[in-house]
Amino acid sequence: MSRRVDILPVLAILVGVLVLGLSAVTLADDGITDKEVTVGAGLDLTGAVANRGVNIKAGMEAVFNRVNEAGGIHGRKIKLVAYDHVYQPPKAVINAKRLVERDKIFVMMGHLGTPTTKAIMDYLGEKHVPNIFPATLASIWTNSGKWHIGDLATFADQTGLIVDYLVKERKFKRIASFYQDDEYGLDGHQAGKARLKHQYDRAYAVEVDYKRADIDFSSQAAKLKESGADAVILQAVYREPPRLAEQCHAIGYHPLFIGVSAIVLDKTIELGGKHVEGMMGVEVYPLPTDPGAFLDLYRADMKKYFPHLALDTTNLYGYQKAALFVEGMQRAGKNLTRDSLLKAIESIKDWDPGWGLKYSYGGDNRRVMSRAARLVSVKDGKWTKASEWMELQETGRK
Amino acid sequence: MVEILTSQVVSGLATGCVYALIALGFVLIFKATDVVNFAQGEFVMASGFISYTLLIRFGLSYWVVLLVTIVVSGVMGVILERVVVRPIMDAPIFSIVIATIGASTVLRSSAGIVYGYDVLPLPTIFSKDPIRMGVLSFTVMDAGVIGSSLVIMMALYLFFTRTKTGMAMRATAQSQTAARLMGVSVKGIFSLTWAISAAIGGVAGVLIAPIIYLDPNLGVIGVKAFAGAILGGFGSIPGAIVGGMLLGILENLSGYFFNAGIKQVSTYILLIVVLVVRPSGLFGAVAVKRV
Structure with missing residues (x-):
């Protein structure tokens, strides 16, 4: 008993x-111990947009290296595992599975490319691996539920700004769209179409597409010329705008070229030379040469860890992602989980890393951290600001 | 409208000429040695990087660069033949094909390791300014590319018909045994063929790299050229030239009349149609088998 x-x-x-x-x-x-956090990334390191991939990776690593040297966050060092997906969706899927199932990553961070990130979107959701600040500003990340969160003003929002500028300020009557025929190009293309229709009761003068990694745009140039458009909106990356401008100029056609933030990098100017002079773009974060304590830190870190890389909007893009991520990690505290990290990121409000722009979580239906944007243009071979910062309004794709 | 169409045709012809040059490289090697060299596109890419180095890093003048690039490309062809292809000449044809694919990967990765995978601009002597002649509208660059390609093709024609070595190469292509009996060094001819093919690829590289920018993946253009060679009838030299040119023009026109998606597949649709109607290609010899 x-x-x-x-x-x-x-x-x-x-x-x-x-x-x-x-x-x-x-x-x-997965991917977290008391000493370390493993962060995964799929980037294009050897393909059609390798310039972006290499620079984004360097920008993120510059932040992580500095943080790790200072002892990490709450005692945890950040380990970045990045694989090359060559800007090809099937490879992105293989890499994501490898990162999640073999490398046991805690989160996916800064995954490059809209079509490539879309390919792994459902998989990450199923595995409950947060897709944090993918290096694509498509609007899809802002309204696809808790596992996805974007950082900056979307291509759709940016195109709304472009359309308003062309119609209201420049008083242009005929506006054309040149877009990459995939999830990336369609985001801004369709948003612009909706903006023209609902706001101004108009349509694109002509819609011209191209395929990822295309290298010749003479037929696109001919169609644009025939449409007589005053301005061509570019939903492209860095290789196409200079080549398209060149081919338009070759047939005596000189419209205003204006593109979303994906075209605003020094490579565009290096490739295009005099043909891209006057080209405009949208910036969603300051230029690498702007003043500000955060930008001083960026310049110092890049010089220290990647002295061979030139300061460019692309590595600053990765750098600000990583800084924002680190802020979220700080806020999440010692008891870190995927959920607590997401909650911490969502708690960010009016946080200025030191460059005059503030990050604030946009809410559950608009999961981005910033909606700031301004216009820039190529002046004497340099991206130069062409407007003040503004807060973008919602531009739906429908 | 007419002006835009003619400009489409001329710029398509310029791209087509480059396809034709690369296609020639495929065909020459195939005729002489029965090998399909899948590293042909990488000869183009490599020559782009060679001329980039000479032009930007060493600051040499354009014509010197062109000459040196052609020679270095030729040497590269010989090395590839000696090191990769000749030791396995008796192996099944598939092994040789795989070996050339392997060589192309090695070349591409080497370029990536040395120069990085970034896209680089390459200066050219031909300006991209427009020229107008009646309804014809084109750029100096288009004219330059078409002109240079025609000169190379003419030189090749003269070489094959007027020189002893050229005739020896044709003889070897016809029958290696007979050529050997006539005192032709077949091995020497093999090396020379690879040298010439790689050198033509070199010219193509110098012509195309400034137009479409330079990066280690430039060699994929070889796939299009290969399709051009098949279109013309694989093994036929005029076929390679016409096939390549047709492809360039077709691509431009289909892009103009349809969209980017159709432009991308138009090459292969035409290829399938031609092969169904005429399996040996436009200029290919019809093989007759007597049973």
Whole structure:
């Protein structure tokens, strides 16, 4: 009798400990120990947009290196595991599976490219791996549920700004769209179409597409010329705008070229030379040469860790992502989980890293951290600001 | 409208000429040695980087660069033949094909390791300013590319018909045994063929790299040229030239009349149609098998 009384509590405690232990095991997220957090990224390091991939990776690593040298965040160092997806969706899927299942990453961070990130979107959601600040400003990340969160003003929002500028300020009657025929190009293309229709009761003068990694745009140039458009909106990356401008100029056609932030990098100017002079774009964060304590830190970190890389909007793009991520990690505290990290990022409000622009979480239906934008243009071979900062309004794609 | 169409045709012809040059490289090697060299596109890419280095890093003048690039490309062809292809000449044809694919990967990755995967602009002597002649509208660059390609093709024609070495190469292509009996060094001819093919690829590289920018993936243009060679009838030299040119023009026109998607597949649709109607290609010899 007395024996049973002795055993029961012991058994109960044992079972309790076991259950607790098991639940602790199942609850703990992958990719995190007391000493380290493993962060994954899929980037294009050798393909059609390798310039972006290499620079974004460097920008993120510059932040992580500095943070790690200072002892990490709450004692945890950040380890970045990045694979090359060559800007090809099937490869992006293989890489994502490798990162999640073999490397056991805690989060996906700065994944490059709209079509490539869209390809892994459902998979990350299924595995409950947060897709943090993908290096694509498509609007899809802002309204696809809790596992996805964007950082800056979307291509759709940016195109709304471009359309308003062309119609209201420049009083242009005929506006054409030149877009990459995939999830990336369509985001801004369709938003612009909607903006023209609903706001101004108009349509594009002509819609001209191209395929990823195309290299010749003479037929596109001919169609644009025939449409007589005053301005061509570019939903392209850095290789196409200079080549298109060149081919338009070759047939005596000189419209205003204006593109979303993806075209605003020095490579565009290096490739296009005199043909891109006057080209305009949208900036969603300051230029690498602007003043500000955060930009001083960026310049110092880049010089220290990547002295061979020129300061460019692309590495600053990665740098600000990583800085924002680190801020979220700081806020999440010592007891870090995927959920607590997402909550911490969502708690960011009016946070200025030191460059005059503030990050604020946009809400559950608009999961971005900033909606600031301004216009820039190529002047004497340099991207130069052409407007003050403004807060973008919502521009739907429908 | 007419002006835009003619400009489409001329710029398509310029791209087509470059396809034709690369296609020639494929065909010459195939005729002489029965090998399909899948590294042909990488000869184009490599020559782009060679001329970039000479032009930008060493600051040499354009014509010197052109000459040196052609010679270095030729040497590269010989090395590839000696090191990769000749030791396995008796292996099944698939092994040789895989070996050339391997060589192309090695060349591409080497360029990536040395120069990075970034896109680089390459200056050219031909300006991109427009020229107008009646309904014809084109750029100096288009004219330059077409002109240079025609000169190369003419030179090749003269070489094959007027020189002893050229005739020896044709003889080897016809029958290696007979050529050997006539005192032709077949091995020497093999090396020379690879040298010439790579050198033509070199010219193509110098012509195309400034137009479409330079990067280690430039060699994929070889796939299009290969399609051009098949279109013309693989093994036929005029076929390679006409096939390449047709492809360039077709691409431009289909892009103009349809969209980017159709432009991308138009090459292969035409290829399939031609092969269904005429399996040996436009200029290919019809193989007759007597049973």
